[in-house]
Amino acid sequence: xxxxxxxxxxxPVDVSSRTFNFYGKPASGEIASREISKEPSPxxxxxxxxxxxxxxSASMExxxxxxxxxxxxxxxIPIIRxxxxxxxxxEHLTPVIYPGELLVMGKAGYFxxxxxxxxxxxxxxMASGDKLYREALESGKLTADTVTTMGxxxxxxxxxxxxxxxxxxxxxxxxxxxPILIETARKWKDQSVDDVGxxxxxxxxxxxxxxxxxxxxxxxxxxxxxxxxGREVLNYYYPLQYGISGIIGYCREQANAVAGYPEMDRLYFxxxxxxxMEGIRQWILNYAEEARFLASIEQDENQKREYQEIEKRxxxxxxxxxxxxxxxxxxxxxxxxxxxxxxxISGLSPGRLGQVLYPYWKRDIQKGKLDHPQTLELLExxxxxxxxxxxxxxxxxxxxxxxxxxxNNLCVGGITKDGNxxxxxxxxxxxxxxxxxxxxxxxxxxxxxxxxPEEFLLKGVECTKIGTGYPAWINNQVAMQFLVENYGxxxxxxxxxxxxxxxxxxxxxxxxWMPLTLDDEIHWxxxxxxxxxxVGVHFVSLPKxxxxxxxxxxxxxxxxxxxxxxGFPLDTYESIWNAFKHYFHRAVEVLTLTNNIQHDAWxxxxxxxxxxxxxxxxxxxxxxxxxxxxxxxxxxxIEICAAVNLVxxxxxxxxxxxxxxxxxxxxxxxxxxANFGHKTAQESGSYSLLDQVKTADYDTWKKIxxxxxxxxxxxxxxxxxxxxxxEWQTWFCNMTHEFRSLYDKPMYACQISVSTHAPMGAVTLxxxxxxxxxxxxADGSVSAYPGSDRNGPYALFQSATCWDxxxxxxxxxxxxxxxxxxxxxxxxxxxxxxxxxxxxKGGFHVQFNVVDSRMLKNAQQQPDKYRDLMVRVAGFTQYxxxxxxxxxxxxxxxxxxxxx
Amino acid sequence: MYxxxxxxxxxxxxxxxxxxxxxxxxxxxxxxxxxxFCAMYTEDGKDIGKCNMKAMTYPDLPALHCTAFQWIxxx
Numbered sequence: 001x002x003x004x005x006x007x008x009x010x011x012p013v014d015v016s017s018r019t020f021n022f023y024g025k026p027a028s029g030e031i032a033s034r035e036i037s038k039e040p041s042p043x044x045x046x047x048x049x050x051x052x053x054x055x056x057s058a059s060m061e062x063x064x065x066x067x068x069x070x071x072x073x074x075x076x077i078p079i080i081r082x083x084x085x086x087x088x089x090x091e092h093l094t095p096v097i098y099p100g101e102l103l104v105m106g107k108a109g110y111f112x113x114x115x116x117x118x119x120x121x122x123x124x125x126m127a128s129g130d131k132l133y134r135e136a137l138e139s140g141k142l143t144a145d146t147v148t149t150m151g152x153x154x155x156x157x158x159x160x161x162x163x164x165x166x167x168x169x170x171x172x173x174x175x176x177x178x179p180i181l182i183e184t185a186r187k188w189k190d191q192s193v194d195d196v197g198x199x200x201x202x203x204x205x206x207x208x209x210x211x212x213x214x215x216x217x218x219x220x221x222x223x224x225x226x227x228x229x230g231r232e233v234l235n236y237y238y239p240l241q242y243g244i245s246g247i248i249g250y251c252r253e254q255a256n257a258v259a260g261y262p263e264m265d266r267l268y269f270x271x272x273x274x275x276x277m278e279g280i281r282q283w284i285l286n287y288a289e290e291a292r293f294l295a296s297i298e299q300d301e302n303q304k305r306e307y308q309e310i311e312k313r314x315x316x317x318x319x320x321x322x323x324x325x326x327x328x329x330x331x332x333x334x335x336x337x338x339x340x341x342x343x344x345i346s347g348l349s350p351g352r353l354g355q356v357l358y359p360y361w362k363r364d365i366q367k368g369k370l371d372h373p374q375t376l377e378l379l380e381x382x383x384x385x386x387x388x389x390x391x392x393x394x395x396x397x398x399x400x401x402x403x404x405x406x407x408n409n410l411c412v413g414g415i416t417k418d419g420n421x422x423x424x425x426x427x428x429x430x431x432x433x434x435x436x437x438x439x440x441x442x443x444x445x446x447x448x449x450x451x452x453p454e455e456f457l458l459k460g461v462e463c464t465k466i467g468t469g470y471p472a473w474i475n476n477q478v479a480m481q482f483l484v485e486n487y488g489x490x491x492x493x494x495x496x497x498x499x500x501x502x503x504x505x506x507x508x509x510x511x512x513w514m515p516l517t518l519d520d521e522i523h524w525x526x527x528x529x530x531x532x533x534x535v536g537v538h539f540v541s542l543p544k545x546x547x548x549x550x551x552x553x554x555x556x557x558x559x560x561x562x563x564x565x566x567g568f569p570l571d572t573y574e575s576i577w578n579a580f581k582h583y584f585h586r587a588v589e590v591l592t593l594t595n596n597i598q599h600d601a602w603x604x605x606x607x608x609x610x611x612x613x614x615x616x617x618x619x620x621x622x623x624x625x626x627x628x629x630x631x632x633x634x635x636x637x638i639e640i641c642a643a644v645n646l647v648x649x650x651x652x653x654x655x656x657x658x659x660x661x662x663x664x665x666x667x668x669x670x671x672x673x674a675n676f677g678h679k680t681a682q683e684s685g686s687y688s689l690l691d692q693v694k695t696a697d698y699d700t701w702k703k704i705x706x707x708x709x710x711x712x713x714x715x716x717x718x719x720x721x722x723x724x725x726x727e728w729q730t731w732f733c734n735m736t737h738e739f740r741s742l743y744d745k746p747m748y749a750c751q752i753s754v755s756t757h758a759p760m761g762a763v764t765l766x767x768x769x770x771x772x773x774x775x776x777x778a779d780g781s782v783s784a785y786p787g788s789d790r791n792g793p794y795a796l797f798q799s800a801t802c803w804d805x806x807x808x809x810x811x812x813x814x815x816x817x818x819x820x821x822x823x824x825x826x827x828x829x830x831x832x833x834x835x836x837x838x839x840x841k842g843g844f845h846v847q848f849n850v851v852d853s854r855m856l857k858n859a860q861q862q863p864d865k866y867r868d869l870m871v872r873v874a875g876f877t878q879y880x881x882x883x884x885x886x887x888x889x890x891x892x893x894x895x896x897x898x899x900x
Numbered sequence: 901m902y903x904x905x906x907x908x909x910x911x912x913x914x915x916x917x918x919x920x921x922x923x924x925x926x927x928x929x930x931x932x933x934x935x936x937f938c939a940m941y942t943e944d945g946k947d948i949g950k951c952n953m954k955a956m957t958y959p960d961l962p963a964l965h966c967t968a969f970q971w972i973x974x975x
Contacts, residue, residue, distance in 0.1 A: 094962040
């Protein structure tokens with residue numbers, strides 16, 4: 001395409017060396033390893049080795065029994081029908097116990113087991129059925145060895161082979177289970193949450209725009225049938241205090257008390273909960289039976305004794321509350337996976353588990369029943385259990401959003417009910433286990449408060465320094481401000497706000513203090529007290545929306561119209577900003593309404609029962625979380641992606657087009673369509689600005705590209721662009737309150753990228769900030785675009801805190817630091833000072849990759865040698881080899897801080 | 901005695917050695933209750949069948965905790 005007269009081609013300049021991906025001196029010499037390396041106990045090491053060798057595997061056992069029971073009860077009350085189906089699923093799961101496990105039970109019958117849930121959505125299996133059958137036929141031509149020995153991809157089953165079919169590029173399913181998968185999916189056609197929700201969402205005026213928003217990938221996914229629960233904190237109080245029999249007994253009493261009285265739904269709720277608890281009880285007993293069998297055939301005396309102890313523990317927990325720390329940990333794990341088995345869920349967080357379990361641990365330590373090495377070993381085993389959690393969902397969700405992770409976030413620190421520091425010795429051991437048994441899950445978050453002791457904070461720094469990517473550092477006081485503002489209308493006090501924790505990656509979630517009574521002493525333990533967050537509008541790609549603004553409603557990648565022409569002349573910066581706000585407002589409006597309908601279908605067809613039982617005050621009210629049973633219900637939010645690319649682009653347009661008038665808007669449009677004279681990321685195979693390939697007409701566009709790259713960039717303490725960023729944040733955080741959730745509560749702002757900055761970048765043309773077509777966006781929400789932060793960490797902090805973080809559920813800052821910059825005790829102190837500096841400015845979250853970028857490049861070339869290398873992406877830690885190249889390239893390109 | 905690790909492989913519960921579903925049977929082999937070994941099962945297509953002539957099922961469905969399971973009587 002030819003540029004306009006007086007276009008940039010008439011002013012050639014050299015931009016060939018304008019890439020900045022480090023701050024300080026570039027790393028040289030040997031590739032720096034992480035400073036410290038710790039090893040797990042021999043037991044945990046064996047389990048981790050087994051994990052490294054295990055592939056993500058799906059089975060049809062649970063969905064088969066669920067569907068079979070569902071079909072047997074066509075006229076039943078829906079919540080009872082659902083409870084019976086879940087009960088049948090739990091009762092029939094075949095137990096698997098691995099040698100050396102101290103904590104047992106899993107989602108499904110494999111080490112990394114999971115299963116499809118066609119009652120949520122069956123469309124993928126229906127649409128892919130023929131293809132899957134074809135692949136199953138062809139897979140026999142490949143040997144299983146080609147998959148089981150591959151390093152690249154880690155545990156992902158990326159292709160069909162032997163008797164295994166690959167689903168969604170991640171999960172393996174035995175070929176002999178494929179027909180039943182397709183047949184089961186067929187039974188849910190027109191009955192699944194997806195299908196029913198879709199039927200009714202089309203009644204929303206302007207529904208066509210929603211379709212176009214999804215097709216253009218301005219919006220990433222619907223939450224109602226993909227991941228309807230999660231990004232929340234569990235509450236283990238009721239099983240810990242009353243045991244399963246106690247809960248069943250309570251439900252039966254309550255059912256008797258409310259039967260025949262108004263608000264009859266309470267009767268069905270209590271009946272449904274007791275049914276599911278019976279199913280979970282039988283599931284535990286089945287495992288006890290398996291442990292007994294294993295003990296009967298075991299020749300090693302130690303292992304035999306451990307199987308016998310497992311059997312005794314499970315037999316006890318099937319009916320009674322836990323007796324000690326080991327019991328309590330096992331019971332917590334059982335209920336964690338019981339919730340995961342009722343829905344497709346990501347981000348189900350155990351919350352402040354070290355404070356929940358502390359009373360049991362302290363008592364065992366005092367009695368001499370347990371010591372620190374035994375505790376550490378058990379905590380390592382718990383890490384292996386959490387790391388093995390897989391979430392079965394479509395490729396778009398598993399790869400595009402989750403990067404294969406499931407975000408079970410464990411928090412340490414914070415403050416107590418009465419306002420004192422809340423850290424304890426068990427949390428020190430949790431941090432230690434995170435180092436000795438470095439695995440992606442549970443990821444750790446440290447709720448930073450000025451009251452926390454220095455020793456505890458330095459332990460957190462030690463863990464972050466080791467390169468695990470955790471703990472993330474979170475501002476306790478900023479979170480509490482957000483919570484009181486958001487949940488105050490539902491009665492939240494400052495005292496209650498102190499019970500909060502992170503749900504999922506980085507979703508501030510409400511909590512409550514629960515009175516755990518042990519030996520006649522009350523311990524106020526924190527636990528989650530609201531349903532899923534990050535449901536509602538997810539995710540909105542801001543750079544793609546700006547692209548549609550610039551092309552008057554058109555998606556130029558597909559040639560399809562997304563919105564009616566906006567009618568703004570775009571002859572001033574304000575006109576562009578107003579057109580953007582107009583389209584954004586419209587997108588949020590239609591997405592809110594359609595998602596409310598999907599979630600309504602979810603709560604009617606597939607109501608939560610296990611999670612509802614756990615969450616105060618569902619049991620007390622006799623209502624599930626879909627009927628406002630929770631204490632706090634204003635959890636729906638509006639989530640955006642790539643604000644930094646949007647703001648950098650607005651700054652470039654403002655400066656280059658409207659203030660300095662070096663380029664016309666038409667020229668910008670043409671340069672964008674020409675990708676500034678470069679091949680697209682899909683063509684070049686590179687998803688950052690590094691290693692891009694120029695086209696023959698590069699000279700035509702290089703000046704405009706240079707102007708774009710050199711326009712003010714967020715992250716440098718530059719008031720020009722920071723003012724735009726602050727204006728965006730203030731407008732966004734305020735406008736979200738105009739929209740009402742399904743539960744008639746105001747919505748709020750959420751801004752974390754997770755992995756969506758990769759697929760959303762992949763479908764977006766070049767942007768006015770100089771980013772090229774198809775490349776990954778900036779991660780997080782206040783991270784600088786890779787390589788564009790040139791003034792050091794404190795300048796980045798200044799930019800990131802140019803707005804009030806307490807107005808949003810979260811903000812996300814990710815940084816990469818070279819290991820040499822924080823070496824030794826002095827380095828640790830310096831590192832803590834850096835973290836404090838950001839949090840004291842009002843930053844909500846900061847997290848670090850402590851790694852030499854050259855190691856990441858090596859790992860990209862030789863993945864087999866780096867099976868255990870972990871990196872932090874955006875709210876979660878993941879094995880490098882299980883990340884897609886779009887994210888890998890972005891992490892490599894992030895600015896590496898060589899000095900602080 | 902087969903303990904599945906993933907869809908490709910497992911461990912022998914007794915000897916802790918690695919095995920695959922496709923491996924030849926060893927001396928320790930014991931049948932696990934599955935629909936295809938149940939007297940109630942009838943085949944109804946490739947990898948699909950019926951339980952008690954009514955409910956759809958599949959031959960490799962584990963039946964360890966199915967209350968209706970009955971081993972096929974061997975002649």
